[in-house]
Amino acid sequence: LGTRAFQMDEEEDLASQLGPRTSQVHDTDVSKLKRAFVNEKCAPEILPFEFDLVQRVVAAVDSRESVVASARASASTGPSSAADDLQTHVFQSELNRVRFLLRAYYRTRLFKIENHAVWTLKEPAVLARLSTLEKEYATNYANVVEEHFGSVLGQMPEGYGSMLQQIEEQDAAWDMVPEPNLDKHVFCLVKQDRGDVMLDPDDPENTMDLERNDIIMIRYRLIKTLLEENAVDLM
Amino acid sequence: SLFSDEASQSAPARSRGMSNFGVKGASLVTDIAQSEKGTIPPYNDELARAVVDESQEHHRSILRLIGDIQAAGASLDEAKPDDAAAILVHHQAVLRNKRALLVYLNERMRRVRQLRWEVGTGLPEAVGENLSHSERSFFTQYAALVNKYQGRRGGVGLNLTLDPAPPRDHKVQVRVLEEYGEIVTKDGVVDLAKNTVHLMWRDEAQPLIAEGVLEKLDDH
Numbered sequence: 001l002g003t004r005a006f007q008m009d010e011e012e013d014l015a016s017q018l019g020p021r022t023s024q025v026h027d028t029d030v031s032k033l034k035r036a037f038v039n040e041k042c043a044p045e046i047l048p049f050e051f052d053l054v055q056r057v058v059a060a061v062d063s064r065e066s067v068v069a070s071a072r073a074s075a076s077t078g079p080s081s082a083a084d085d086l087q088t089h090v091f092q093s094e095l096n097r098v099r100f101l102l103r104a105y106y107r108t109r110l111f112k113i114e115n116h117a118v119w120t121l122k123e124p125a126v127l128a129r130l131s132t133l134e135k136e137y138a139t140n141y142a143n144v145v146e147e148h149f150g151s152v153l154g155q156m157p158e159g160y161g162s163m164l165q166q167i168e169e170q171d172a173a174w175d176m177v178p179e180p181n182l183d184k185h186v187f188c189l190v191k192q193d194r195g196d197v198m199l200d201p202d203d204p205e206n207t208m209d210l211e212r213n214d215i216i217m218i219r220y221r222l223i224k225t226l227l228e229e230n231a232v233d234l235m
Numbered sequence: 236s237l238f239s240d241e242a243s244q245s246a247p248a249r250s251r252g253m254s255n256f257g258v259k260g261a262s263l264v265t266d267i268a269q270s271e272k273g274t275i276p277p278y279n280d281e282l283a284r285a286v287v288d289e290s291q292e293h294h295r296s297i298l299r300l301i302g303d304i305q306a307a308g309a310s311l312d313e314a315k316p317d318d319a320a321a322i323l324v325h326h327q328a329v330l331r332n333k334r335a336l337l338v339y340l341n342e343r344m345r346r347v348r349q350l351r352w353e354v355g356t357g358l359p360e361a362v363g364e365n366l367s368h369s370e371r372s373f374f375t376q377y378a379a380l381v382n383k384y385q386g387r388r389g390g391v392g393l394n395l396t397l398d399p400a401p402p403r404d405h406k407v408q409v410r411v412l413e414e415y416g417e418i419v420t421k422d423g424v425v426d427l428a429k430n431t432v433h434l435m436w437r438d439e440a441q442p443l444i445a446e447g448v449l450e451k452l453d454d455h
Binding site: 058092093096097099100102103104106107110114133137140141144145147148149151152153155156157158160163166167 | 283287290291293294326329330333336337340344348367368369370372373376377380383384385389390391392393394395397398401402405437438
């Protein structure tokens with residue numbers, strides 16, 4: 001089913017002797033974005049677009065940028081304290097890191113769309129996970145690819161020119177559409193105590209005891225729902 | 236090799252001068268598979284055309300076979316196993332060729348896409364020469380798509396080609412490799428004369444580093 005990569009029992013005993021387990025440090029938007037990016041990077045298929053989160057982060061970046069810009073402007077015209085300079089430096093570093101996260105998040109998704117453009121467009125459940133701009137991108141990209149392939153496929157004998165079907169047949173399935181491999185193995189960090197969980201419907205007897213902070217290695221398909229429920233993070 | 240000389244010498248004259256089925260297709264796939272990753276070899280127009288022409292020949296054989304069956308007064312369902320098998324083999328040969336063509340085109344297209352992310356919208360002449368007309372057109376259209384997506388109007392408003400790796404410092408030391416003249420930066424005007432060293436903002440230096448105008452100096 002999966003492999004338990006890390007046993008936390010001993011450490012938990014120690015921690016409970018030291019005092020109550022500290023709850024997670026307040027979950028900032030940046031750490032949420034980082035998790036969204038890492039999940040996106042590890043998952044074989046595209047995940048739902050974090051519209052609200054991205055919007056908040058972009059707004060925060062813009063406002064911080066203007067703070068930094070005006071700080072730099074006043075520093076170049078008049079005296080500034082070392083503390084102010086350090087603060088500007090730290091803000092700038094943070095800005096760079098957050099911008100990297102945003103760029104990487106957008107990029108990872110774009111490449112997934114490109115690799116499975118037709119699949120993404122034809123499966124409503126997948127298409128629903130894209131932002132409006134991404135949907136537009138997917139459509140336009142698929143058209144550009146079709147045009148390019150068409151320059152060669154158009155010369156093939158009649159009936160063999162489609163990039164969706166090997167041989168054109170009405171009412172037949174599109175057999176030339178690649179889809180992401182959901183059976184790829186991923187590492188997961190369990191975020192919630194879930195107790196005994198039946199993960200594989202083909203093997204219902206085999207359950208796994210999932211406790212918070214467990215790390216497991218398992219086929220993506222089997223934890224897909226848990227990821228959707230935000231019960232696990234990929235790593 | 237898969238197709239030994241012995242086999243081709245004993246091929247019956249009936250093959251009408253067609254090579255062993257699938258050889259040209261395999262050759263096309265090998266062409267791109269054996270090329271150095273990150274490079275785009277010249278578009279093998281001759282071989283691609285040959286694979287398409289071979290497919291047309293297969294198709295003509297199929298039509299001829301069907302015609303012969305129907306001329307003999309039989310329906311396709313009643314065709315003899317030999318004839319049915321012949322039609323099927325030609326059909327599968329076309330599908331194989333189609334697949335080989337698409338592998339070739341697809342892998343090259345993947346590398347052309349990468350150009351946009353590594354080099355920008357300007358296609359270097361040396362690379363452009365190796366692309367087919369359709370591939371050059373694809374590059375232009377793809378580059379425009381990416382531009383639109385990352386643009387401020389109708390896009391996400393963030394240059395996505397920057398920061399391929401997580402940033403460490405926000406200023407980098409660079410040396411000018413090619414004379415570039417004066418540019419306006421956040422710090423003011425900088426004269427990029429050849430072999431001068433500057434301390435520049437990472438996001439301003441990055442595109443020029445990618446283009447080869449600047450060289451990043453590692454700090455030790």
